[in-house]
Amino acid sequence: MGSEESNEPTFTWTARQLASCCVWSPERPDTTVLFAAEELARYLQRIVGRDIPVAARPELSQHSLAVAPFGSNFTMPPSASPLVGFTIEPGADAIMVRGDTSSALLRGVYRLLQELGCEWSVRGRLYETVPTAATETFCLRAYRSAPRFQSVVYCSDIITWHYTQPEPLRERIVEDEELADWMAKTGATSFFFIRHPFDTKSAIEELQKSFSTRGITVEVGGHVLPTPLDRQWFPRHPEYFPLTHGGRRSETGNLCVSHPRARALVAEQAGHFLTAAGYAGALHIWGADVFGGGWCHCTHCEKLSPQEQSIVVCNAIAERLENAGVRVPIYYLAYHDTIEPRLRIEPHPMVWCEFAPRERCYGHHIGDRECGVNEHYRAALESYIQLFRGRVRAFEYYGDAILFFGCLVPIPRVIASDLATYEALGVREVSFLQFGQFSRWAYAPNFTAFAAASQGIPIGPALERLWSQWDGKAQVVGSVFADLEETMRALVRYGDVRLPPKRRTQRSDLRRALSAHLPRFTAMADELDSHRSPSLHALALLVRYTQTVFEGVAHELDTGQAADAIFSHALSILQSVDRTYKGVWGEFDLAVIHDLYKAAHLVPGWS
Numbered sequence: 081m082g083s084e085e086s087n088e089p090t091f092t093w094t095a096r097q098l099a100s101c102c103v104w105s106p107e108r109p110d111t112t113v114l115f116a117a118e119e120l121a122r123y124l125q126r127i128v129g130r131d132i133p134v135a136a137r138p139e140l141s142q143h144s145l146a147v148a149p150f151g152s153n154f155t156m157p158p159s160a161s162p163l164v165g166f167t168i169e170p171g172a173d174a175i176m177v178r179g180d181t182s183s184a185l186l187r188g189v190y191r192l193l194q195e196l197g198c199e200w201s202v203r204g205r206l207y208e209t210v211p212t213a214a215t216e217t218f219c220l221r222a223y224r225s226a227p228r229f230q231s232v233v234y235c236s237d238i239i240t241w242h243y244t245q246p247e248p249l250r251e252r253i254v255e256d257e258e259l260a261d262w263m264a265k266t267g268a269t270s271f272f273f274i275r276h277p278f279d280t281k282s283a284i285e286e287l288q289k290s291f292s293t294r295g296i297t298v299e300v301g302g303h304v305l306p307t308p309l310d311r312q313w314f315p316r317h318p319e320y321f322p323l324t325h326g327g328r329r330s331e332t333g334n335l336c337v338s339h340p341r342a343r344a345l346v347a348e349q350a351g352h353f354l355t356a357a358g359y360a361g362a363l364h365i366w367g368a369d370v371f372g373g374g375w376c377h378c379t380h381c382e383k384l385s386p387q388e389q390s391i392v393v394c395n396a397i398a399e400r401l402e403n404a405g406v407r408v409p410i411y412y413l414a415y416h417d418t419i420e421p422r423l424r425i426e427p428h429p430m431v432w433c434e435f436a437p438r439e440r441c442y443g444h445h446i447g448d449r450e451c452g453v454n455e456h457y458r459a460a461l462e463s464y465i466q467l468f469r470g471r472v473r474a475f476e477y478y479g480d481a482i483l484f485f486g487c488l489v490p491i492p493r494v495i496a497s498d499l500a501t502y503e504a505l506g507v508r509e510v511s512f513l514q515f516g517q518f519s520r521w522a523y524a525p526n527f528t529a530f531a532a533a534s535q536g537i538p539i540g541p542a543l544e545r546l547w548s549q550w551d552g553k554a555q556v557v558g559s560v561f562a563d564l565e566e567t568m569r570a571l572v573r574y575g576d577v578r579l580p581p582k583r584r585t586q587r588s589d590l591r592r593a594l595s596a597h598l599p600r601f602t603a604m605a606d607e608l609d610s611h612r613s614p615s616l617h618a619l620a621l622l623v624r625y626t627q628t629v630f631e632g633v634a635h636e637l638d639t640g641q642a643a644d645a646i647f648s649h650a651l652s653i654l655q656s657v658d659r660t661y662k663g664v665w666g667e668f669d670l671a672v673i674h675d676l677y678k679a680a681h682l683v684p685g686w687s
């Protein structure tokens with residue numbers, strides 16, 4: 081937990097004092113340190129209403145900055161090493177910020193600005209609060225960060241950038257420049273571009289600068305196992321490819337992991353994913369995104385579980401990269417048919433487990449002993465943590481507009497408890513799947529809770545600030561979101577919200593919950609609409625959309641018949657919502673997702 085050390089003395093700084101300062105940086109700052117210095121100067125300038133210059137000071141170490149008056153003779157206090165993250169050290173004549181890396185220093189700068197009263201918003205820089213009273217007095221205390229997680233990651237499927245279409249691509253990039261900014265301000269460390277077999281690129285290069293300037297690591301890979309083994313090998317070497325249950329080699333799916341040449345080819349190709357995006361800091365090697373699919377059933381592979389087939393490939397890739405002197409984490413995926421830890425093979429020390437409990441219950445937190453569904457996932461997770469000696473990332477779906485089918489699913493308290501459980505279990509990294517502006521609009525409370533909780537900050541005040549960013553109607557929005565949270569926690573307990581649950585008991589539980597909660601939506605939407613505010617009206621439309629989707633689910637449960645007309649009606653409700661709210665995903669992808677679910681109604685299983 082980040083902790084204020086309460087026995088530390090406080091130092092009072094006035095806005096007038098700050099106005100006489102400049103931001104001191106080391107003599108040859110790297111891009112991120114320079115950006116940190118400039119950001120600090122930019123915001124201080126807005127706070128004190130006077131130009132704050134950046135100047136170099138040779139005695140400052142590589143990852144440190146100071147705020148001090150011109151001509152002051154401040155000395156740099158010795159560092160209480162080893163640092164974890166960053167420190168803020170206020171004194172009478174200087175405020176020092178130090179990080180153990182450039183990006184940690186930048187996080188320290190944003191934290192200092194928060195101490196000075198700045199408030200960030202997931203909705204974008206337009207919604208930030210910067211104190212501007214020239215008479216302001218600030219009480220500063222020493223602060224030492226203690227990150228709860230080694231990595232805090234946001235991710236998105238590359239296809240959602242529509243990179244072959246210039247217009248949506250341009251818009252989505254603008255959306256994510258906003259996300260990159262907010263990520264840095266709230267302590268995130270990495271961004272992961274999720275690739276699918278049909279993708280032709282591993283990352284969106286246009287965003288590279290936004291991330292690298294802020295010291296945010298880019299990660300590549302994803303559902304790529306079917307990709308590295310080039311299909312051109314199939315006619316000459318079908319033995320490289322998986323043998324199906326039916327006894328024939330299949331061109332689709334993963335590979336025959338028992339074939340040394342197939343393994344070597346995949347390892348070599350996977351290395352190219354990294355080099356193709358030369359700046360990538362991690363590689364994710366996941367199998368084909370299908371339940372029970374893609375693995376080999378030859379006499380050798382048959383002895384291996386899908387988990388073991390997957391780890392054999394990850395190990396081969398890790399060994400190859402290690403031999404080439406490349407030390408990046410390789411992520412094995414625990415998901416769908418690999419969620420159970422059926423592994424008798426030791427993972428290579430560079431291989432991490434990415435635990436993605438997509439079909440978990442979001443009505444309860446992952447550590448909730450009352451929830452049978454999550455109990456099962458948590459037990460699997462605990463085994464994985466042992467097997468991977470702690471090298472585990474929790475891959476979470478808190479902003480996944482596909483899983484939630486575009487519905488409002490505010491679950492900030494579930495998220496805060498999830499992160500506490502993940503930390504207590506020894507999970508070292510957490511990630512958050514989202515799809516740009518649409519997710520930052522529809523799942524704003526989830527982003528806010530995830531960002532606060534991952535930094536060890538209480539979520540309550542962060543949510544209060546978020547509610548006030550809807551036209552200043554904090555009370556109205558806060559109370560509607562509280563009602564929604566209660567309702568949605570009763571409904572999102574069984575994976576894809578669009579598909580009726582598979583088990584009979586889940587179906588009857590859901591039907592009961594729908595009877596109790598469906599009547600509540602209209603009052604929430606009407607309340608939002610009664611304030612004649614465009615942003616509250618847009619939110620009201622999303623409430624009505626959510627209601628209609630669940631009416632469709634209820635119809636399918638009751639009749640066993642497809643509720644296509646109801647889902648189409650739901651989609652039409654969002655048509656009039658402005659793109660500044662629903663973003664590229666709401667404009668282009670949501671309709672595609674509706675069609676996909678209509679077609680793939682009985683074949684669940686893509687992330």
Ligand SMILES: [Zn+2]
Nearest residue numbers: 336376378381
């Ligand atoms: Zn095989």
Ligand SMILES: [Zn+2]
Nearest residue numbers: 441443444451
């Ligand atoms: Zn549950």
